[in-house]
Amino acid sequence: MARPDLKLYVPHSLLPRAILIVIVPLIALQMIVAFVFVQRHFEGVTRQMTRNIARELAVAQQVIDTSPSTAIAQLRLINLSEPLAIQLTLTPGDAVENVHLRRWIDLSGRALITEMEALLGTSLAIDLVANDREVDARLLTEKGILRAVIPRSRVTASNPHQLLVLMAVASTVLSIIAIAFLRNQMRPILQLAEASDAFGKGRSVPFRPAGADEVRRAGSAFLAMRTRIERAIEQRTLMLSGVSHDLRTPLTRMKLTLAMADDLPEATAMAGDVDDMEKMLNGFLAFARGDGQEEIAEVDLVELVEDIATQARRAGINIETQCYNDTRQDPVMPLRVDAVRRAVQNLITNAGRYGNQVRVCLRFTRRSAFFTVEDDGPGIPEDRYEEVMRPFTRLDEARNQDKGGGVGLGLAIAQDIARSHGGALELGESEILGGLKCTLRIPR
Ligand SMILES: Nc1ncnc2c1ncn2[C@@H]1O[C@H](COP(=O)(O)OP(=O)(O)OP(=O)(O)O)[C@@H](O)[C@H]1O
Ligand SMILES: [Mg+2]
Structure with missing residues (x-):
């Protein structure tokens, strides 16, 4: 049984x-x-x-x-x-x-x-x-x-009822007192849960440890962890943007020199290399900006998706969009709009580069928003999903060469942005178009 x-x-x-x-x-x-x-x-x-x-x-x-x-x-x-x-x-x-x-x-x-x-x-x-x-x-x-x-x-x-009534009254009073005390004890735990939840979604809300010793200890540990993570992110951003920025100056100088030495046969090849390096540096900068200091704001996701699609169409990508709303509310939620836009754009750029037809789909549920980008290209073998999401990873160079330059940061940036919102980027195979299917999940 x-x-x-x-x-x-x-x-x-x-x-x-x-x-x-x-x-x-x-x-x-x-x-x-x-x-x-x-x-x-x-x-x-x-x-x-x-x-x-x-x-x-x-x-x-x-x-x-x-x-x-x-x-x-x-x-x-x-x-x-x-x-x-x-x-x-x-x-x-x-x-x-x-x-x-x-x-x-x-x-x-x-x-x-x-x-x-x-x-x-x-x-x-x-x-x-x-x-x-x-x-x-x-x-x-x-x-x-x-x-x-x-x-x-x-x-x-x-x-005899007197005793029973007395007991009922006494225990009601006791329960009310107990509940009042319990509520007070519970408040710091709730505050800690809210602060960690917000931090997981990339928001830093004010929090001060309070309550019983154990809860206070958990709160202080959380604060120490949050500070450490924030510092690490800050350092990474500073380092990446610093390096990229400093490298740009000599690159510009090289470009100038090359432009003047026009008649040398090697100059054209070198100019191409310099262009590539510049593109990489721009990629670095974009990656460093991943969780930049952008403020969180309420955004209408349908508008956002339509806007991104219009831009992609202008760039010559054959794209269709679809939106599903599983809730009764408007599809509005707080996020860093420029970052999410960049993430979805990266996915669409890839799809347009490796396929001919692109489908973007937004699904809005009670807990999360899902942006799905699918294409009819060759896709990625399942055992290499993890690998391609790492920074500077590009799958077989031969395939990529004629598809225009990239540095292998697009997916890494998209994943980073998803994570800084408490979400994730998942790769899979598109059932409808047969190519790659990327799902960007952002929790509400
Ligand atoms: N839609 C896709 N179909 C097939 N392969 C893909 C697709 N998207 C990405 N890939 C593969 O994954 C690799 C990594 O993609 P990613 O976007 O990170 O870098 P990239 O597009 O090469 O360069 P970047 O985006 O920085 O310009 C690509 O080089 C490509 O081989
Ligand atoms: Mg890319």
Whole structure:
């Protein structure tokens, strides 16, 4: 038999779980205490008290039965009523219907009725409903029906509901206090989760460790990690752009010299090399700018995709677009628009370079946005997906030569931009066009 999966019934977030941990034992304790108290103590006391009263009624019954006449029985009853403090009357009649009236909530009433019946037999009617504070009992005797009205306080211990109500009120107050404390303890954990989530998506939100020691430690560790990563990124950017920038000056000088030495046969070849180097440097700079200082802003993704496609068409690429929205909201989300535009453009440039037909598809879901670029080119063998995404990697030079120059940074930049938004770049084979399919995922 399959084991029932408890996880389905347990709440997912921390606060409801903690509340459950506090409240379940509280309710269990209440139920045990209530049960033991009502069952053992309260019913026990009621039984003892009822037994005594029932004996007194049995005496009254015997007094009536042993009286020579009804009139004498009436007289004797009056004499008995006083010391017993029970209102006793004798009315004519020769049958008592065995009915017991009690409210369902009247827990001690049940014990009272069983105990009375055990001692006085079944020719007995008991009414606990007509008056809350009295027990109205009718009992068959030889000379008629004996009616006894007994104050309820003489048969039942004082109200048991008081204790239950008290316990319910006390535990409600306790729960409210516990929940208030728990919420306070939970807040720093939530803040830490939000800060890490934002950082994963490339945003740095203000965060200060707070709360219990353990949470504070996690918060400080996160802050130290964030600072280290930010510094590393900054260094990389600085280094790359510094090197590229510094190399540009001598390159420009070389170009000038070559332009003047026009008549040398080697000059044309060298000019081509210099052009290549310049292109590489521009690639370096673009890579370094990957997670540049661009601000995050709300962007309409459909507009963005259409805009990129229009530009690509102008560059002579045969491109078609398609947009799917799986949510009911507008496809708007916060991102670094120039960076994402560059990433998608890189994918489209590749597709246009290696294929003739290009398809760009946007899918907007509750959690992420997916940009898919497909083409009808030769594609990439599956075992080289990782390799081509590394910087400066180009697949077989022979294939690339006539396709125009590249430095092998396009995919690396796209992947870098996806990662800095907390997403990823995935390669695959296009089912529709047969070439490469690149999927850029950006979480919301
Ligand atoms: N759509 C594609 N179809 C087939 N091969 C591709 C496709 N896109 C990329 N590749 C292969 O992956 C390699 C790496 O691509 P990447 O975009 O990183 O560099 P590049 O296009 O050669 O140069 P850059 O983009 O820097 O100008 C390419 O050289 C090419 O061999
Ligand atoms: Mg490229």
